[in-house]
Ligand code: GDP
């Protein structure tokens with residue numbers, strides 16, 4: 001789960017990280033009021049779950065409250081990488097002397113949190129990573145010992161030479177590590193970490209991605225979820241307890257079990273097709289899940305054929321069959337459906353489907369080939 005910059009900044013501020021704190025506005029008038037309250041120049045920042053807002057025109061400086069209103073007017077409603085800006089953060093503007101990058105991710109290859117820091121921070125860090133990787137220092141943290149003070153100090157020396165700034169940065173890195181661990185994050189980053197002309201080290205941006213599997217123990221973080229910033233299909237799927245990931249292909253897959261879902265996607269690719277999604281309806285016998293799954297899949301305009309692949313172990317295939325019949329009555333489905341099911345109560349399931357005018361296959365290869373062909377507009 002991603003959270004907004006203003007929410008991440010509050011979590012970092014709570015750890016003691018120096019962050020110029022502002023307030024969120026949803027209207028230009030509110031933006032003006034906040035700017036007046038803060039006094040002095042402000043920065044108006046789009047709150048959407050993507051990076052690169054600066055380059056997209058979603059970060060603007062304003063010298064007066066009136067200008068803050070104008071800039072907020074321009075940014076609110078703006079489309080940034082497909083997301084509509086509904087909130088802006090109004091924060092005190094800082095004069096920037098240097099911009100650095102500091103970030104920590106959970107790196108599955110190293111099986112550890114890994115730091116990445118660079119004195120060449122700011123809006124072009126992706127380019128630095130691609131063209132000048134030597135400017136980025138990496139350090140893996142052994143989770144048995146945690147992030148040690150001498151490691152924080154070493155990383156800080158890669159950013160600054162002034163001893164005061166090195167000490168300030170080392171402290172910020174330790175606080176950021178605590179924020180990363182305590183909030184169940186898979187990524188925490190500050191870009192830019194700036195120095196101002198007075199020599200202070202400050203966090204001007206913050207990003208925190210939380211591991212979904214940590215949320216059950218972190219209700220305060222779960223409460224930060226902003227469904228308006230998430231993919232609508234993924235919101236519906238989560239609320240229906242389905243595991244769903246949207247992909248770019250045209251074969252909609254409805255499968256029970258994560259392993260079978262992966263195997264189905266592999267087979268779709270093997271036979272020359274592209275899966276439109278990963279969708280696991282789970283191991284339970286619940287027709288409602290099938291209805292919800294079909295609603296999600298048919299909401300994707302790219303889907304040209306729907307493939308059910310059900311192995312009845314704990315799942316009863318007759319329940320799935322009933323779900324398919326119910327759902328196809330409720331929803332006007334305009335694309336062909338291929339059904340493969342085998343296992344528990346298979347004979348009953350085939351009869352239910354046959355009575356409703358469907359044919360059910362039992363062979364997985366055959367079903368996948370048929371769905372791929374139908375998605376391509378070839379009849380089989
Ligand atoms: P991002 O592009 O989505 O990562 O948004 P950032 O919050 O990082 O802002 C992009 C850039 O805007 C930063 O790298 C800074 O150069 C600039 N910026 C952000 N806040 C301020 C500020 O308070 N003062 C000044 N002068 N520049 C700022």
Ligand code: MN
Pocket residue numbers: 122191192205
């Ligand atoms: Mn940034």
